[in-house]
Amino acid sequence: MRARSALAWPLAAVLLAAVSACQSRTPTPAEAPTPPDGVVTWASSAARMDEAAADRGHRLVVRTSVGGHDLRIRLSNAFGDRPVTFDGVHAGLRKEGAALVRGSNRPLTFDGARSVTVPAGESVFSDPLPGRLPDTTDLVISFDTPDATGPVTGHWLAMQTSYTGARGHTAEEGAAAWTRTMGSWFYLDAVSVRAAPGTGAVAALGDSITDGWQSTTDTNRRWPDYLARRLNRADTDIKGVANAGISSNKVLTDGGGPSALNRLDRDVLSQPGLRTVFLFEGVNDIKAAPGITADDLIDGYRTIAERAHAAGTCVVAATVAPFKGWSEWSPAAEAVRRDVNAYLRDSGEFDAVTDFDRVLRSPYDPERILPAFDGGDHLHPNDKGMQAMADAVDLKSLDCAG
Template identity: 50%
Template sequence: MTSHAWRRMGASLLMTAVGAAGLVAAARPDDGPGPGGTEVVTTWGASDDIAGGTLHDMTVRNVVRTSVGGKDLRIRVSNANGDQPLVTDSVYVGRQAAGASVVPGSSRRLTFGGKTSVTIPPGAMAISDPLTGPVPARTSLTVSLHVVGTTGIITAHNRAMQHSYKSTSGDHAADESAATYQTESSAWYFVNAAIVTAPQQVETVATLGDSITSSVGTTIDTNRRWPDVLADRYGQLPEHRRLAISNEGISGNRVLGGVAKAGSAGASALARLDKDVLTKPGVRTVLLLEGINDIYAGATADELIDGYRQLVARVHASGRCIVGGTLTPVGGSFVYTPEKEAARQAVNSFIRSSGEFDGVVDFDAATRDLADPSRLQAAYDGGDGLHPNDAGNHAMGNAADLNTLRCH
């Protein structure tokens, strides 16, 4: 379905007012699309990978944070990497209180084609029906999903820097208490997008990258990833000037090579661009920060640049913009050798000066040690010389000129 069809659908739905508890209240007629109409956008996103093991007759509770607000929430449930059908008969969304607990009265059930259960074939995804009513910006939601039977390969996003929770046996999706959610996990299970209807001027920026975009090295459960910092900056603007952020980083990911398998770094950026980025509703700009893992794996600067050119060509062919992010310093890490540093510098020179990207965000300049530009500033080092900490992510999230990410 095109974004225009989604927009027409959203404009025809009823809206509910948000109560003190969150996503609940009585229905009232929609006030209409307002000046410029509305657009369907991805307010939160994550990329599909694979988690080890299987799940059997239990509920997983994911905690996801919206970037922009809107209405008519939809959740995209993914079995993209599965090897057998994923069956769920109970999916609920609420407002997070703390940990696995839900704000009382905020939990609401999702449907799929009017039904409370859905079977998703291997390699496929399902999008829920709209959950009528407003969705607040920069708010942590719980998405709880009961797994029927036993899963095969689990589609998940590893190293989410956010705890999710597994229940004891049975369907606990509607539970607002945390009592049955006794196991913490660091992965998001089966969900890869939260979708809302927003003012038409609002679009989504997809940040495509590796562990530095997933923001490994930040404090878990605090939303201090640099894409979150960027979302907070847009959130300070008037509503019509805001952009949504969808974080499409995968730890260990590469631009070239690589396939998804248990414990892997996901399919390569070239392989996953369409599924993880271009099919997310409302994505208008891609912000690329990826290549350190390619250099570590032995790719030359020219090989990596050829990969960038393919990403640029494909994003442009889809009618979108792509902004290049310079690779952050790696001195003092396991990645560093003089030869690999020379490759990083050559790649950054291309990103800055080639003119092939629609804009540049200089993450390298924002985080490097002026006395030794091959290294992160000491105050930004997460401890391994490679991953920026909370302060480093704050600097990265403030590195972009906000207009650079608007696709014109």
């Protein structure tokens, strides 16, 4: 970790402001909570997971994009069927593994209280935590779930190692109590900060490619991570990046979590400071559902664009990447992909288009991923492919008002 990260949060105890947390009603998974002021610096899209385990401590590692002050987190019980209590919630900076930078681990409150109970189907924002959170650094959120039962709300494909242990150790900065590792995030689905005036964010709405499958675990090499690093160095007001990818996700139908249409409000439009929706989905609809036509997908894309524009955001679309060699590829599916990509390139219904198909395809067989970018299954790009995708994004296109 860079030295400035260790110094960014004060070592002395700071009185937390007793500002009421912004709680949101989400009686169905599709409804969006009301975002607080600020800009999203990290997010993951939630879905229903296995049954909860009571008396458990969680230590979740996430990677920030934009830096700022007054960190807030969002805890979600969107897919639960009973209330969940969160106790001993802390935020700190990671040193290595489950160990934190000394003096960085500080308690979060909810309407001034050290614990909060979130009803089934709802979510809650913490109070703002004074102090500065660095950009592009590992943030660690720790909390206990003393009485959790029923379905868990979480994100299973984190591509990041987090930790669990017995409850009662969330205030500790050492790693001794955090004896078990996991590759998923539970309950936490967004982190925001107050950044410089005018700072905005982009949310990448996608499937397992956006989720980072076939990138290297624990290295933050998903294509939205590479994009965040580019934005951090660039002269642009768009600095925050929210990864709204879910493995196996589809535009039109539920499966790998709610469809893009059904989760757009909660996972994307609810993010604080959102300026742009980056839409990169469709391959799962094409390859897994015979009978899905290009017109079906185009209707779905058009609906997402209309809803995002109505919410006041830009919409950038990306073409569907090649996947010949994957078991579900067929000439009929390829024909749908070509028609969909022609629409995405030429319709004029989006504020900009990024041509991921052109970036990733082989010049010798344009129905396949270039071997140098192929993660091995002929569908998911490797680290080099992920970086090539991020490098292809015109950063100016992410702010249509700019």
